Structures are given as C-alpha cells and as structure tokens.
Amino acid sequence: MGLLRVIGKRFSKNRLSIIGAIVVLFLITVSLLAPFIAPYDPTTIDVYNVLSPPDKVHLLGTDELGRDLLSRIIWGSRVSLKVGFVAVGIAIMIGIIIGAIAGFYGGKVDAILMRFVDIMLAFPTFFLILAVISILEPSIFTIMAVIGVTSWMDVARLVRAEFLTLKERDFVDAARAMGVSNARLISRHILPNALSPVFVAATFGVAGAILIESGLSFLGLGVQPPDPSWGNILTSGKDNIEVAWWLSLYPGLAILITVLSYNLVGESLRDALDPRLWGAEEE
C-alpha cells in the first residue's frame, strides 16, 4: 500500500478528524463565496434596524449600526482564513530556514541560532506582538506579518530535531559522496523527509493565528472597522453587552468552531503521520 494511502486511511479512521476536515473545507468555501452567500452587504448601515435581535429578516440580528450580523460573520471568515494561512506561511518559512541551518551545520551555528530561539521564547508572545504593532499601523497585513514573525520558534525546533537525525543517515552520505552541494542537500534531500511534523505544526499554527488575530482585532489593534472581522465584531459585542447578547455569542462561536476544527485535523494528522503508531491498531 502506498504511503499516502496508509496516512489517508489512518486519518479517516477517526470520526472527529473527518468532521474537522469537513468543517474546515466548508469554512474555506464560505469565505471564498462570501459575496454570493452573504444575505446583505456587510457594511451597509441601516439606522432603522439598530441592534435588532435575531429574527427572520436578520437571522443573527444586527449590530449597533444596523448592519447584518450574519453577513459580517461570513465576510469576517475571509480575514481569519487569510491571516491564518499567510501568518503560518511566514512562520514556517522562517522556522524551516533557521531550523534547517541549525540542524545541518550543528556546532556554533546551532548554538547561536538555538539561543536566539530561546530568547524569542522568553518574551510573552502577546507582549512582543503588541510592541511591534505599537510601532506600525494596525492592519490585516501588519497582523499577518507580526504573527508570522513571532511564531516560528516551534517549527524551527522541530525541523532542527529532524535534521539532526536525518543528516546521519546513509542516503545523505551517499548524496554527499556524489558531490551534492550543501544547499541542495538541505533543500532536496533532507528537507522533504523532515516535513511531516511541520505539516502538523502548521495546522495547529493556523488555529493559533486565528485566535491571536481575533484577540488583536478585539483590542482594536487588528482589522479596523468598518471591515468586519470576528474579533472586531466582538468589540461591539462588549460595548453593547447589556442589550445585545447575540453580538457576543455568534462571532465567538464562529471562532470556536473554526479553531476547534483545525485543532482536530492537526491532532489526527499528527497521529496519522507518526509511524510509531502504525500497525499498533491494524489488527
């Protein structure tokens, strides 16, 4: 049986992971089709329908400017998707480069790079993110960059650990004996074999990035109104906490479901990609 089929079979064995994967696909579809499925324009103000509770016209109610909550949540899913993927992309790139160099060359290079990782880990992440945002203008691009730049450390450690063991293997010696350059050795021979923990970390990373983005937008340091993001809708939820529970409940539920699905997928991906667990349950 092919490797991919083994992994696919192991992944699909877990019912929760299937549900997680379906929800993830559903959310991606929703955000891609937002202009077509959102019942209203997410930024159209309707002063006659301010803070109206959920009913047949506005399924999830309206906010303090009469904007349709469901439409804002649907459009907000685009923000989460973009931030999640771009931020994690940045983090993975930095993490792979630093981890690969540290693990491949070892010695002093490794010591210095790993000290740098330790230093980055010593900052409470949220503090570091806020500090950087304080000197830049808050926007979706700032957020993607800042989350990426502050969350690559785990990936670097994982890649380094993989490289440390892989570089001792025979196929690396063989390639080296054939005169393959270090750069090619790292990128073509070792890296492809070191990627499976990175996939897992990336899936969890998307979940984490979505959580951080919503927190930052909630604090007014992320996506700026009138553009909807789940975090900044919750800000109006807080401002109207005494009168409009729906503004607090639904956007948060959207965050919870999204993050939960990515976490479920990540968890089963981890189990499926871990060869030590293979065969254990294949009675």
Add this chain to the structure above:
Amino acid sequence: MLPYITKRLLIMVPLLFGITLITFTVIHLAPGNPVEVQTEMSLKVSAQAKENLKKLYGLDKPLHVQYVDWLKRLLKFDFGKSFVDGRKVIDKIVERIPITLTINIFSLMLIFIVAIPVGILSATKQYSLFDKLSTIFVFIGFSTPTFWLALLLMILFGVNMGLLPISGIQSIDVSEMGPFDRLMDWLRHLILPVGVSAFGGIAGLSRYSRSSMLEVIRQDYIKTAKAKGLPESVIVFRHAFRNALMPIITILGLSVPGLIGGGVIFETIFAIPGMGQLFYSSTMARDYPTIMGILVIGAILTLSGNLIADISYAMVDPRVRVRK
C-alpha cells in the same frame, strides 16, 4: 544542588542580554522617533525644543552608544519616564505587578487543583465516559478565545443573573465596608478574571497530566506493584502519581509567559489595573519607555518561571542534577 542552580543562573545571563537587544531593536524600528511622537500633536514646537528633547533621550548619539546607555540605566531598573504622564516607568510597572501576580497565582492554583485530578482520573479510566468527556473539554478549552469566554460569563453572571461584578477589582462603595466585607468584595471581583485566565490552562494541564500518567502506568514497577496485590489507590497515588508529577512541574514554569501575555486581553476586558492593561494602554499611546520596560520585565518574569520550574524539577528528580 548549588552548582546546578549556579549553572542555570549563568545560562540566564546571555538570554537576558539577548532580550534587551531585541527589545531595543524592536522599539528603534519605529518610523520617526520618540521626539516626533511627542511633538507631532503640537506643530509649533521649535527646532530648539526638539533638539533639547533629543538630547534628553540621548537620540543625538550613535545607536550603539544609546543601547549601552540604556543598558546601564536598565541595571538600576531605570527605564526612564513615561511619555504619557512623565512618571517613572519602573514605578508605574511596580504598582501594577501585585494584582497581576495575585490573579496569576490564584489561577495557577485553580489550574492545578482541577486539572491534575481530571488528568489522573482520565488516565486510570482510559476510554471511559469520563475520559471521553474530558477529552472533548480539552479540545474546546484549547479552541476557545478567552476574551469571548469572558464576555459570555459577564453576560451570564453579571448582566442576566446580577451575581458577580464585571469590572474593576473593588466596588465603588468599598470605603464604607468593614475589613471582612472588603475582602469578600475583592474576592468576588476576582472570581471571573481568575476563572477565565485559568480556563485554557486547565485544558492544557489535564491533557498533559493524563499523558504523563498514562506513560507511568505502563512502567514495569507499576506491574510489580499490581502483582504484589497492592490496592489500586496505593498504586495510583504512591507509585504512579509521584512519578507522573515530575513532568507536570515543568509546565508550571512554562505557563508563565502565556498567563502574563494573556493578561493583556482579560485585564482590559475586566478593567483590572494590572500589567497587561498598562501594556495595552501604553501600546495605544505609543508610550515607548513603558513598552520597553514591560517587555523586559515580562521576559525576566518568564525566565524566572523557567528557572523555578527547572530547580523544582531538579529537587524532585536527582538525575537532573548530575546530568551535565
């Protein structure tokens, strides 16, 4: 034990140095400089006044000299003065630390009291209904935005039921209360913030102690204990739990940055005058001296947390001390 602690302390020195370097770099990436930020409100500030301000912050000197100067003052915990109110940054931070620490200590206690029994129970009764329910709770705990949880609890207990206060750390009429009522008032204000900040940690630690416990249960000495016919409770608490506890201790130290950093959000929501809220307001005001100060202090607190974790780990596990 002493050589081990000394070695751990020495490792911290280059880390602290790196932390200051990164903090300094981050803040100096700022387009414009503190003088521009301070004077952009009033365009009439004369060139002479700007020059004076630059001198005051030492901005006329080359960057590496500025860094060394800043480092020297840092050793005396002199972070300069806040742009916002001209008070010393260190005073502003120090007066905020007690409340943040109090909440963190309470929530760590809550995390340990709830999570460890849950973890042990799900491990000893693996695949039981309790284990499945707690696994679901763990996943939800990992995925819930804490500020949303805070909002929901505020609506439920504060707005709908009117049971708990939803902001600040004391009531307006606190001055008219006796000492006991005052304490109760304070505790009532802390229930929601502590609960919210502990939520994610409970999920994480119960998962962690579950897997730690599962690992231990498979060991040979547990089989031996079972073969000897020891009662289940003795095996779980005497033999297994003690060994499972060791990796759990390290989590204590590692959870410090998350707790401190998370404070930014829930202190802001609950209007608690702690370090997180100060950091948030400094960010909004671009109060760079305060931002730098809190970054450095936050990192020092994190390192101290790691240090405490390492030392307590070495205390319970002698092998750590001898290993190089």
